[in-house]
Amino acid sequence: MHISEGVLSAPVLVTGAALAVTGVSVGLKKMDYEKIPEAAVLSAAFFVASLIHVPIGPSSVHLVLNGINGLLLGWLCFPSILIALALQAILFQFGGITVLGINTVIMALPGLIGYYLFGGLIKGKNRPLSLAAAFAAGFFSVLLSGIFVAGALLSTGESFISAAKLILLAHLPVMIIEGIITLFCVAFLKKVKPELLGGVYEKAS
Amino acid sequence: MKKRHNTRFSFSILLLFAVILIGSRIPALAHKVMIFAWVEGDTVFTESKFSGGKKAIHAPVVVFDKDGKKLLEGTTDNKGEFSFKLPKVTDLRIVLNAAMGHKAEWTVPEAEIRQAGAIPEKKSAAEPSRPIPAGLSKEEVRKIVEDSLDKKLRPIIRMMSESKSRKPSLAEIIGGIGYIFGLMGVALYFKNREKKR
Numbered sequence: 001m002h003i004s005e006g007v008l009s010a011p012v013l014v015t016g017a018a019l020a021v022t023g024v025s026v027g028l029k030k031m032d033y034e035k036i037p038e039a040a041v042l043s044a045a046f047f048v049a050s051l052i053h054v055p056i057g058p059s060s061v062h063l064v065l066n067g068i069n070g071l072l073l074g075w076l077c078f079p080s081i082l083i084a085l086a087l088q089a090i091l092f093q094f095g096g097i098t099v100l101g102i103n104t105v106i107m108a109l110p111g112l113i114g115y116y117l118f119g120g121l122i123k124g125k126n127r128p129l130s131l132a133a134a135f136a137a138g139f140f141s142v143l144l145s146g147i148f149v150a151g152a153l154l155s156t157g158e159s160f161i162s163a164a165k166l167i168l169l170a171h172l173p174v175m176i177i178e179g180i181i182t183l184f185c186v187a188f189l190k191k192v193k194p195e196l197l198g199g200v201y202e203k204a205s
Numbered sequence: 206m207k208k209r210h211n212t213r214f215s216f217s218i219l220l221l222f223a224v225i226l227i228g229s230r231i232p233a234l235a236h237k238v239m240i241f242a243w244v245e246g247d248t249v250f251t252e253s254k255f256s257g258g259k260k261a262i263h264a265p266v267v268v269f270d271k272d273g274k275k276l277l278e279g280t281t282d283n284k285g286e287f288s289f290k291l292p293k294v295t296d297l298r299i300v301l302n303a304a305m306g307h308k309a310e311w312t313v314p315e316a317e318i319r320q321a322g323a324i325p326e327k328k329s330a331a332e333p334s335r336p337i338p339a340g341l342s343k344e345e346v347r348k349i350v351e352d353s354l355d356k357k358l359r360p361i362i363r364m365m366s367e368s369k370s371r372k373p374s375l376a377e378i379i380g381g382i383g384y385i386f387g388l389m390g391v392a393l394y395f396k397n398r399e400k401k402r
Contacts, residue, residue, distance in 0.1 A: 004238070004308040033396050040389035041217035044382045051373065068220075083388060087381040092373045185220065 001064055001145055001171075002050075002088070002103055003152060005096030012155045016102025023078035023108055030075045039080045042069050047084035050094060054173050061174050067141035067182045070111020071119060071134070081108040102152055110144035122186055130190065131183050138182030142175045143168065240266070240301040242311045243362050244318050245355065250288045251311070252363075253281050253301045260285030264303045271296035271315075294318055 008016075031039065042065075049063040069077040082104045088094040095103045114137040121133035150164035238261055242251040249268075253261040266287050267278040276297070281287045297313040 007302075007308045031392070031396075033393075033400065036389055036392045036396060038217055040385050040392075041220070044385045045217070045220050047381050047385060048378060051378065072217075083385060084381075087384055091377045091381050 001107060001149060002085075002095035003099050003106070003149065005098055007156060008099060008102060008152060009155045012152055013098055013102060016099075016105050016152070018101070019109075020078065020082060020101040020104040023075065023105065023112070024082055027075040027078040027080075031079070035073070035076060039073055039076045042073060042077075043080040043084045046081055047087055050088055050092075054177060061170050063174060063178060063181075064107060064142050064145060065178065065181070066107045066111040066145060067114050067138035067178055068185050070108070070113070070115045070141060071122065071137050071182065071186070073111075074115050074119075075112060077111045077115075078104065078108045081111070106145050106148040106152065110141040110148065113144060114141045127190070131187055134186035135179040135183040139175045139179035142171055142178050146171050238301060238303045238307040238309045240299060240309045240311045241363075242297070242299050242313050244291070244313060245359065247291045248288055249291060249297065249299075249313060251281075251286065251299055251301075253285045253287070253303070253309070255303070255307075261301065261303045264301055267300045267302065268292070269298040269300065271298070291318060
């Protein structure tokens with residue numbers, strides 16, 4: 001999912017950076033005292049998740065964990081993912097500094113969309129439905145990220161359809177795995193502290 | 206309030222450790238593409254792969270000289286390899302453009318090309334079975350030694366260039382996590398000051 005340095009043109013990079021700054025500033029505004037440790041832990045999880053390589057499929061793909069980041073953090077997933085990506089760029093040379101903005105948007109925005117689409121369903125009483133929503137949130141976050149990457153690559157002349165096809169095909173196993181991870185996370189939270197998921201959404205809205 | 210926060214926090218920690226655990230169990234890792242190139246005689250060999258260890262197959266490779274002029278282009282084969290005859294003696298910048306926004310490059314400095322003995326004299330390796338005449342000149346001996354050294358060292362050169370693709374070390378991973386928690390501390394500090402005010 002990390003777009004390398006020197007692939008994208010300047011307008012795309014600037015747009016990405018502007019969107020990322022917006023997202024991060026909204027996220028920071030919404031950040032309250034108790035959420036800071038949680039954001040840090042999820043950021044760390046995201047940071048490490050990119051090292052987990054999924055050996056299925058035609059190319060090299062890794063976990064993203066943007067679904068669970070978005071679901072638990074809402075807007076806060078922007079700063080959380082930005083920090084993790086910055087460290088990945090510096091320490092592992094994944095992505096890069098100039099592409100930091102667009103990469104943040106590519107991974108955080110789907111998480112946020114997942115939060116608004118499925119967050120309501122997850123806190124619902126209907127257990128199967130909420131678990132299905134959790135799976136969907138994990139699944140669609142990766143899917144959307146793939147579509148965003150294809151969109152960003154449009155500017156390089158790579159055709160959207162073929163790029164999207166390639167990325168989505170490669171990430172299909174990741175989507176399913178992330179869906180399952182998100183499902184288990186939500187199932188765990190619901191069991192241990194069911195009101196906890198609900199609380200988050202009331203607070204962040 | 207306090208309890209709620211604790212549960213969430215410990216859950217997140219649990220998730221983190223699960224991720225680290227799985228991460229350390231699976232040897233291969235993620236998302237970067239790399240290209241290595243080395244010179245043998247008058248041919249430049251390149252090898253491309255993702256950091257997961259998968260070869261980058263059928264990916265376009267473009268070669269530039271040091272002024273950024275395009276010299277030639279080609280595609281990697283099924284093994285992620287691509288080789289070409291040296292177009293000219295200059296710094297070569299070899300750019301691999303794998304799909305999905307992945308790009309990597311490798312520079313072969315001019316000195317390395319000269320060292321590989323490409324240019325002035327063609328290799329005498331073409332006629333190796335010729336019986337060696339009695340009085341070998343110093344020059345000839347040097348050449349024979351160099352040729353066989355080249356051959357013997359080839360796997361080592363290859364290994365060295367591959368070692369550049371080393372995976373992130375544990376120190377870097379732990380360091381990154383440390384940074385994140387350090388930043389958390391800073392954020393908490395500032396939030397705390399706001400609260401007190």
